[in-house]
Amino acid sequence: MSTTITFNQLRRIKDSLPEGATRTIAENLNLDVETVRNYFGGANYDRGKSVGIHIEQGPDGGIVELDDTTILDMAQDILAGKVKITVPV
Numbered sequence: 001m002s003t004t005i006t007f008n009q010l011r012r013i014k015d016s017l018p019e020g021a022t023r024t025i026a027e028n029l030n031l032d033v034e035t036v037r038n039y040f041g042g043a044n045y046d047r048g049k050s051v052g053i054h055i056e057q058g059p060d061g062g063i064v065e066l067d068d069t070t071i072l073d074m075a076q077d078i079l080a081g082k083v084k085i086t087v088p089v
Contacts, residue, residue, distance in 0.1 A: 005063075017075055
């Protein structure tokens with residue numbers, strides 16, 4: 001399922017995530033950590049993959065269309081306390 005939000009909204013969600021959340025999302029979805037970071041606006045395509053994020057210039061950082069909301073949904077579940085963070089010891 002696709003969704004549209006602003007780039008700044010997407011970054012606010014990413015910046016609100018607790019430490020270890022990106023790794024937890026990656027592990028739960030069998031993705032590289034860099035792929036999850038790319039989803040939130042990163043650009044490390046040497047180690048991570050593109051994940052169906054399309055950005056158009058505009059106010060509030062521009063408009064972002066996400067082809068698949070699985071990563072976003074898990075990030076929101078983490079923020080809501082529905083998913084526990086796994087932090088390596």
